[in-house]
Amino acid sequence: MDYFQLIYYIIGTALVLILAMFALSSLREKKQRAFRISAVSAIVLPVIWLIVPFLFNHSGYYFISIELLSLIFLTLFFAPIGKKSNHDFGIANARVDERDIMFARSSYKPGTEKYEEYYGKNPEKKKTDDKISRLPRLLEEGGHYYDPVLSKKVEDMFVIEESRIEDVDGDVASECRGTDIDSITREIKKQVLDLGGDEVGICEINPMYFYSNVGLGPEPYGSEIVSTHKFSIMYTLEMDYFKVETAPKIGTTEESAKQYLKAQDISIEIARRIRSMGYSARAQVSGSNYQLMLPPLAYDAGLGEIGRNGYLISEKFGPRVRLGCITTELKLKTDKPKSFGAVEFCEICKKCSVDCPSGSIPRNGKLTVRGVEKWQLGIEKCYQYWRIIGTDCGLCMKVCPFSHPSNFIHNIFRFGIKNSVIARRLSIIGDDLVYRRKFKYKKMDK
Ligand code: SF4
Ligand code: SF4
Known part of the structure; x- marks a missing residue:
């Protein structure tokens, strides 16, 4: 031979x-x-x-x-082949009012002062929101995937979350300790990982990512959100692959709730430790208590790219993550946004858009929203679908090729996708062939 x-x-x-x-x-x-x-x-x-x-x-x-x-x-x-997309998405130039987000709008009950006030000012949203409000609430009997045991379990998890909201902030020690930015940053990141975070990054906060006014939670409704915090510690929590595979059924919502509870524990503890060092810090947690939008901050902190489905796509776990956040006045060393070909891949993949049962994910190009170029989700349609099925759906997370487990085989493709346009094209063809492109789920109109 x-x-x-x-x-x-x-x-x-x-x-x-x-x-x-x-x-x-x-x-x-x-x-x-x-x-x-x-x-x-x-x-x-x-x-x-x-x-x-x-x-x-x-x-x-x-x-x-x-x-x-x-x-x-x-x-x-x-090899690096093909043009990189323009990663200059612009800079957010206006704040979102939390009173406008879907969870806030779905909490306004007809006949109440909030309802009259909100739809008096936003009559164009009333018809759609009224239609949604007639559907069963999330996790409530009547939703297509309602499960008497699991839906109740998830509801209880959200109740636990709500009950801990007052722990997000607290007294700050009078004496400031620790002045070496490098070592404090290293230590805080280590602590987040020790407590269970999977990836961690830090960014300076663009103030436009703070909501302008309170729409949910214990603070007075409509009050202006004011914060002196300039830095955000962001982290991801991997969602269990097999639980996400159950989407759009209740298993994926159960996993979301589990990771939100975990994020709450981690963020509350890290914020407490920072306050004990003499710096103001607040855990930004689910349970109607976010003061700001997490995905763009996670992008700024170098944890991933924002995909067509609106989720943060982590290099390791894809969109199969939940985000945690602590904001603080403590000056920290920041990370930089990173690119690993996800946006370029999303431009040609479109699988989430094809599979989204409510048609909420655009198949075409991006729009400029508040100064930022992005794929704009139809949040009303998405949320309406959630109410029809009674879960938080998650199909767009499940079908995403980046959601495959992080192992040697899938990482070969991740490496190719990062560099080469040919790898992106071939990976999409391969993914469709091996895992299918179109799945059958309950549609919106049934
Ligand atoms: S399914 Fe495709 S288009 Fe959608 S987020 Fe994932 S990679 Fe991007
Ligand atoms: S969660 Fe479901 S309905 Fe909403 S955008 Fe994703 S796939 Fe579509």
């Missing part, structure tokens, strides 16, 4: 090993179709790899051609 034959058989062995690993990983992920395709390929490929050289009489030209093709393929898949 000459040198070229040897390389040929090494390439074949490597391919079979990768296919076998793909099959194993699919088995672990309970992806039957992906398992069947990769397992059959792992069996058929070596047969082809061994037979074809006979057809060419073991010609050296055949071996060299296959090796050259392999080299070209590897280069096209992993």
